[in-house]
Amino acid sequence: MQNKIKEIEEQIALAVKEVKSSRNLQEIKMRFLGKTGVISSLMKNLRDVAPEERPSMGKLLNALRQWSEEKFDAIEERLKDAELKKKIAEEKIDVTMPGKVRENGSYHPNTLIRNELVSVFAGMGFEIFEGPEIENDYYNFTALNTPADHPARDMQDTFYISDKFLLRTQTSAGQIRVMENKKPPIKILSPGKVYRSDDDATHSPMFSQMEGLVVDRGITLCDLKGMLDEFARKIFGESVKTRLRPSYFPFTEPSVEVDVSCFECGGKGCRLCKGTGWIEVLGAGMVNRHVLEGCNVDPDIYSGFAFGMGIERIAMLKYGINNMKLLFEGDTRFLKQFRG
Numbered sequence: 001m002q003n004k005i006k007e008i009e010e011q012i013a014l015a016v017k018e019v020k021s022s023r024n025l026q027e028i029k030m031r032f033l034g035k036t037g038v039i040s041s042l043m044k045n046l047r048d049v050a051p052e053e054r055p056s057m058g059k060l061l062n063a064l065r066q067w068s069e070e071k072f073d074a075i076e077e078r079l080k081d082a083e084l085k086k087k088i089a090e091e092k093i094d095v096t097m098p099g100k101v102r103e104n105g106s107y108h109p110n111t112l113i114r115n116e117l118v119s120v121f122a123g124m125g126f127e128i129f130e131g132p133e134i135e136n137d138y139y140n141f142t143a144l145n146t147p148a149d150h151p152a153r154d155m156q157d158t159f160y161i162s163d164k165f166l167l168r169t170q171t172s173a174g175q176i177r178v179m180e181n182k183k184p185p186i187k188i189l190s191p192g193k194v195y196r197s198d199d200d201a202t203h204s205p206m207f208s209q210m211e212g213l214v215v216d217r218g219i220t221l222c223d224l225k226g227m228l229d230e231f232a233r234k235i236f237g238e239s240v241k242t243r244l245r246p247s248y249f250p251f252t253e254p255s256v257e258v259d260v261s262c263f264e265c266g267g268k269g270c271r272l273c274k275g276t277g278w279i280e281v282l283g284a285g286m287v288n289r290h291v292l293e294g295c296n297v298d299p300d301i302y303s304g305f306a307f308g309m310g311i312e313r314i315a316m317l318k319y320g321i322n323n324m325k326l327l328f329e330g331d332t333r334f335l336k337q338f339r340g
Helices: 002-017 022-033 038-048 051-090 109-122 173-181 221-236 289-294 311-319 332-338
Strands: 134-136 165-167 186-195 206-216 242-249 252-261 278-287 303-310
Touching (some): 002 038, 002 051, 022 038, 038 051, 109 186, 109 206, 109 221, 109 311, 109 332, 173 186, 173 206, 173 289, 206 221, 206 311, 221 303, 221 311, 242 278, 252 303, 278 289, 278 311
Antiparallel strands (some): 134 165, 186 206, 206 303, 242 252, 278 303
16 A cells, blocks of 8 residues: 555645646546545445554555645745736736727717707708618508509519518608607608618618608698708708709609709809709609508698608719718728718
C-alpha cells in the first residue's frame, strides 16, 4: 500500500507540474479526489481489507488525502492570484488618455419626411391610422373597387402569402377599415410600408406610402385642391403651386394626378422637372360611390376625397436623391448629409 501511495503522490506531482489555469487544476483534482477519483476509490476499497489492517491502512489513506488537498489548495491559490493580476492588467484603463468621440446619429430621410408630413396634416386636423401590413384580398382590392381581372392582382405585381392573404400593395386598404368602423366625419392619415414586385433606380419592392382620407357632407374636389396647395407650400416652399391632371384609379371618381411647380427652377424648366416646369408627386380623387356604399356610407349624403403619396418619392425630390436604393443601404456617409 505504501508503494501505491508513493506512486499516486508522484502522479499528482507530475500532473500539476505543467498546470496553467485553475480550470485545468480542477480537472486534475477531480481525477484524484472526486467521487470516482483514484484516492476516493482506494478509500472505498478499505472494506475489502482485513479488519486488523484497516486502521493502519485508513491512517495512510487519510494522510494521502490531506497531503493531496493541501497541495491542490496551495497551487490553486497561486494560480488564482496570477489570474487576478493578469485580469487587472488587461482591464487597466489609462484615465489620462483622451476619451473616444462618438458621433451623434441622425434621422433617416424617410423619417424626416414622414414626421414633416404628419406634422403638416395633423395641423389640418388629420388623425393617424396604421393598418396591418398583411392584408386580405377584400381590403386590398375588392373593397377598393378593383376588378377581379385588374393587372394589379397578378402574381408578378403582388406578393401573395396565400390565395386570400398578401403583403398590402397600398395603404388605401386602411380607408376601408376606418369607414367600416367609424361614421363620418372622417379625416385620417395612414402611413406605412407597402410591397410591390418592382425594382429599379426609382422603385423598390418595399417602400413607404402615406394615404389620406376625408369623408363628410359637402366635400368637393375644391377641398382636395385647397388641402394639396397647403401641403405643397409647407413641404416644398411657399411659392410652389399645384395642378390636377385627369387620371384613373378604381377607388376614386374623378381621379387626378397631382403635380407641383418645380421648386428647383421656379417652373422655368430644368433637369429635375425634365424641362416641363412641373413635377408629379401623388395621386388623388373623389372617393368612388361604390367604395362608400360598400362601407355602408350613404353617397347621397356624404362625399369624400382620398390621396396617396410615396414617402421615398417626396424625400428624393426634396433632398435631390437620384437613386432610391440609397435610402435602403444604410450607408452612414449618405445618412450624415441629413443631420440637423
